Amino acid sequence: xxxxxxxxxxxxxxxxxxxxxxxxxxxxxxxxxxxxxxxxxxxxxxxxxxxxxxxxxxxxxxxxxxxxxxxxxxxxxxxxxxxxxxxxxxxxxxxxxxxxxxxxxxxxxxxxxxxxxxxxxxxxxxxxxxxxxxxxxxxxxxxxxxxxxxxxxxxxxxxxxxxxxxxxxxxxxxxxxxxxxxxxxxxxxxxxxxxxxxx
Amino acid sequence: xxxxxxxxxxxxxxxxxxxxxxxxxxxxxxxxxxxxxxxxxxxxxxxxxxxxxxxxxxxxxxxxxxxxxxxxxxxxxxxxxxxxxxxxxxxxxxxxxxxxxxxxxxxxxxxxxxxxxxxxxxxxxxxxxxxxxxxxxxxxxxxxxxxxxxxxxxxxxxxxxxxxxxxxxxxxxxxxxxxxxxxxxxxxxxxxxxxxxxx
DNA sequence: ATGTCTTTTGATAGTTACTGTCAAATTATA
DNA sequence: TATAATTTGACAGTAACTATCAAAAGACAT
Numbered sequence: 001x002x003x004x005x006x007x008x009x010x011x012x013x014x015x016x017x018x019x020x021x022x023x024x025x026x027x028x029x030x031x032x033x034x035x036x037x038x039x040x041x042x043x044x045x046x047x048x049x050x051x052x053x054x055x056x057x058x059x060x061x062x063x064x065x066x067x068x069x070x071x072x073x074x075x076x077x078x079x080x081x082x083x084x085x086x087x088x089x090x091x092x093x094x095x096x097x098x099x100x101x102x103x104x105x106x107x108x109x110x111x112x113x114x115x116x117x118x119x120x121x122x123x124x125x126x127x128x129x130x131x132x133x134x135x136x137x138x139x140x141x142x143x144x145x146x147x148x149x150x151x152x153x154x155x156x157x158x159x160x161x162x163x164x165x166x167x168x169x170x171x172x173x174x175x176x177x178x179x180x181x182x183x184x185x186x187x188x189x190x191x192x193x194x195x196x197x198x199x
Numbered sequence: 200x201x202x203x204x205x206x207x208x209x210x211x212x213x214x215x216x217x218x219x220x221x222x223x224x225x226x227x228x229x230x231x232x233x234x235x236x237x238x239x240x241x242x243x244x245x246x247x248x249x250x251x252x253x254x255x256x257x258x259x260x261x262x263x264x265x266x267x268x269x270x271x272x273x274x275x276x277x278x279x280x281x282x283x284x285x286x287x288x289x290x291x292x293x294x295x296x297x298x299x300x301x302x303x304x305x306x307x308x309x310x311x312x313x314x315x316x317x318x319x320x321x322x323x324x325x326x327x328x329x330x331x332x333x334x335x336x337x338x339x340x341x342x343x344x345x346x347x348x349x350x351x352x353x354x355x356x357x358x359x360x361x362x363x364x365x366x367x368x369x370x371x372x373x374x375x376x377x378x379x380x381x382x383x384x385x386x387x388x389x390x391x392x393x394x395x396x397x398x
Numbered sequence: 399a400t401g402t403c404t405t406t407t408g409a410t411a412g413t414t415a416c417t418g419t420c421a422a423a424t425t426a427t428a
Numbered sequence: 429t430a431t432a433a434t435t436t437g438a439c440a441g442t443a444a445c446t447a448t449c450a451a452a453a454g455a456c457a458t
Binding site (some may be wrong): 005010011087088089120122125127129131132133138147152153155156158159160161162163164166167168169170172173184185186188189192193194195196197198 | 228242286287288299319324325326327328331332335342346348351353355357358359360361362363364365366367369371378384387388391392393394395396397398
């Protein structure tokens with residue numbers, strides 16, 4: 001048996017993907033309509049026409065339904081596609097900017113709305129920041145590979161920490177200024193890091 | 200009536216402070232003995248000889264019992280005590296290092312144990328990172344005041360983000376390497392920021 | 399199509415963090 | 429010592445999760 005892919009394989013898989021997307025959609029809608037805390041898992045389940053049990057089979061927590069989308073693979077691809085003459089910082093900067101540039105208008109809108117919700121609701125923000133530590137580790141690994149160092153090298157860890165920190169500050173600012181240009185904010189901020197944080 | 204201080208004012212206040220400290224102590228002990236999730240609020244309350252209701256009157260959440268200690272005021276004092284010829288980054292660096300240097304051996308031990316627990320348990324880590332956004336805002340305000348800019352100036356926000364990010368990476372590393380020198384790690388990391396993240 | 403095997407689902411019951419309310423107990427004050 | 433203010437504990441309730449198990453639905457061989 002070859003691994004697994006046979007025309008998006010099976011009715012089962014397709015159905016699962018569809019319910020999962022439906023649940024996420026209804027959840028986002030309800031959160032925006034009623035507020036995150038005022039929305040119960042039961043309501044989400046009902047709206048998506050599944051049982052509460054099934055909700056937790058798809059998403060391990062209530063937060064997870066919003067946070068599941070993982071941009072890490074996109075970032076990895078974009079980073080590794082950067083020409084090798086760029087410094088790690090320049091490569092990260094370019095990777096992030098171009099990853100955003102590749103997104104459709106719909107994706108950008110959803111991302112903005114999600115970011116607004118996440119950064120606004122303490123519980124969501126906490127969970128989201130927590131998952132950023134994984135991304136931080138990822139960035140450390142990418143930078144390590146590119147420079148031939150170890151991922152737990154002090155310079156590499158510091159680099160990853162600074163990049164993530166800058167991202168956090170941009171995400172927080174963007175939540176309060178939804179009309180700003182996200183990619184532009186990120187680009188500007190990372191360029192300041194490159195310049196040694198002039199003040 | 201002058202604000203409030205009359206020999207640490209009243210029996211009530213003293214008693215409250217004592218129970219609060221007792222609860223935190225028992226909580227930390229139980230968390231280390233049984234694990235965070237396996238310890239119930241009821242157990243903590245029983246150990247500290249209070250009712251569960253009272254626990255939640257002192258601490259708004261189970262996490263809060265560990266995360267309550269707030270080093271922000273210490274940081275503010277240390278920062279503002281730095282000579283004005285230092286750059287904001289140098290001032291933060293010095294402030295953090297000297298704040299740690301001023302701690303007693305006991306305080307350092309407790310801090311190490313707490314950090315280990317917090318960075319290890321996902322729920323605690325999430326809540327802790329969330330509260331770091333407040334510290335980030337604080338650092339932005341301090342840097343703004345020192346440079347005569349606005350706290351939401353792009354350079355100021357980026358500065359605060361980078362500083363917090365570096366702190367996160369150090370805290371994570373320190374949790375896995377408890378024998379390392381925390382102040383030293385922080386000092387080294389912040390110096391790399393100053394140098395423009397050489398890699 | 400039919401029967402069989404595997405995976406997915408929903409119902410049910412239980413735990414625990416957390417909230418609100420109220421009367422009893424404790425401390426401050428006159 | 430009497431009275432007012434504050435703190436506490438008991439009780440009841442909500443909602444996020446977990447575990448279990450039988451029923452439903454998709455996969456697959458004949």
